[in-house]
Amino acid sequence: MGKINIKIKPKHLVNYSIVLVMLLIGVVMLETGNLRPSIAQLFTQIGYSIILAVSLNFVVGFLGELSLGHAGFMCVGAYIGGLSAVMLKQALGASAKLPVLVIAMLIGGLSAAVFGFVIGLPSLRLKGDYLAIVTLAFGEIVRNVFMNQKIFGGARGLTTGSLTYDTRRAPTLFIVTFIVALVMLIIIQNIVRSKHGRAITAIRDNEIAAKAMGINVTFYKLFVFIVAAFFAGCAGVIYAHTTTPVLYTFFSYNYSIEILVMVVLGGMGSITGSIFSAMFITIVNFMLQSQLSGDLASLRNLIYAVILIVVVVFSNAPALKSFREKYSLGALFAKLFRGKLSDPAKRKDDEAKWDRVPTKIKMDALLSTDLNVDYTPARPEDLNGGKEGK
């Protein structure tokens, strides 16, 4: 990967500081003795939700491929990492808590990464809808296989009781979780900022053009899937430390959707957005869980569904384009600060929002004489609107 060049940019600093502030609040609460175990667990949940959302955003928002199997990678991490943690603990003794967690996380993350490689392979041949369905199938296969392994507890789930972290005595798992989240942010943000990140977003915006520019599409697709799977695996190991038994039903397709809701709500391609929406949804879940019981809990799913539909329709419908440009968050900021943000031509590449993807279609229309490529006649101002001006 060449020279490693880590820089802290102001925009990245915002993301780091959100996580650091959460960590700090947690530590202060811990030191002053105000940290109830349930709140400590909430902190841990927020931490691994951030890890899941940002890593999925790396696939969906930056590479532009829909993955519906993120919970599957988490499942791999939780089962394999959880089992190795239990075994390591027996081997090393109860005192080596942190090394056990770190080693288990590496094992869980790496095994998820192997699965990421395996699931990345079809992504070289498939795209779009087909790839989405393969990732969904993958998630179901993983669940089904783990469910039937005796070593992982079979249908009763993997017992990880001996690993319990967030007890009254030592509610410290959230510290490790936030540190992992921080490491992930440093890695992913610097990848996105680097030449490799440019290549990844180029593949998203126009794969054929990217290929023509000499970008190794195969390599980058696999790379993104592996990195995302690794961190989802880490999140799985953390989950295995908070819950016993680790049960395959948790990692269903619905959980993949929940992570996707976090990504979509925060804005595809926006890491800050993913962090905030992961926090928001986890806290809302936590509050609703104690408020709503039984079938009323489905109100939550209903709310998610409405959020998902409204956000996507609002931010993607061609008919609402002018409305969006007038009242979007970016335009409002621009009005406030009179900055350059509102001019798409001056926006930086990694700030580019998802709404740039339709340019793919216009590009096709521009270059092809074939009718069936594009159904909406491209308007002249779209074709030379300067969005792809470089």
Add this chain to the structure above:
Amino acid sequence: MITLIDGLSLGSIYALIALGYTMVYGIAKMLNFAHGDIIMVGAYAIMVTLAATVSPIAAIVAAIVICTILGILVEKLAYKPLRGASPLAVLITAIGVSYFLQGLAQLVFGSQPKPVGSAWKLPAIEAINSLGITTAAAVTLVCGIIIMIALTLFINCTRTGSAMLAVSEDRGAAILMGVNVNKIISITFAIGSALAAFAGMFYLFQIPNTEPTLGAMPGITAFTAAVIGGIGSIPGAMVGGVLLGVIEKFCLASPLAPYTVAIKFSLLILILLVKPTGLLGKVVREKV
């Protein structure tokens, strides 16, 4: 032999659902993730009407009408505003609709399975039952074949059917030839949802319980079937559906039973790796 008949009968349910997926994909170029949940709505419609009228015929008619209207409504409200937007946005909206229907059903009817009612029963047919074949399997298989033949005739022999073929072949050219694309898309959703209602009915013949997630697994499996057969291809959906149904039943009858789900989906991945457009799918050349 009995396993084969059971498999064919399950396969024809899958084929009916897969037809809905594949027709919508062929014409609207989108994956209608909510299709499986329309089956669930159909099943609940049957349950509710049955409780009110005790007449299975009325229940079936109600289910078909409700599903058809729901299909058109979903298309108009959720998918139509996004026509021309990126495929990913449409796909995510479809997932949202699916989630919405499931959540709504859970809110209204509760998450526990509910029995359909005692009026929902098929008469015993001695000649078939003595062979070990259930009436449900036989009825499903026969009706499934009839519906599939009717659909094939409709598409190949009527004006609307030809218009649908034209839109799926080349939407731009179809518009130029005076085809009302919006109407065709609505009709497609209507037919697809009516097929889902039939599938819900057959499903209830086999398992007479309704629950909010009833449509999820058959939906995903049928979706897999549509992709295996080559999405967008109507004969492909039938072949894929029947294939998966038979494989599922044979798996369940073999020692590999716990791995049925894994086998079904691995088959999908394998077929897509060898033939990325499915068994009968058209190869679309990528143009710059």
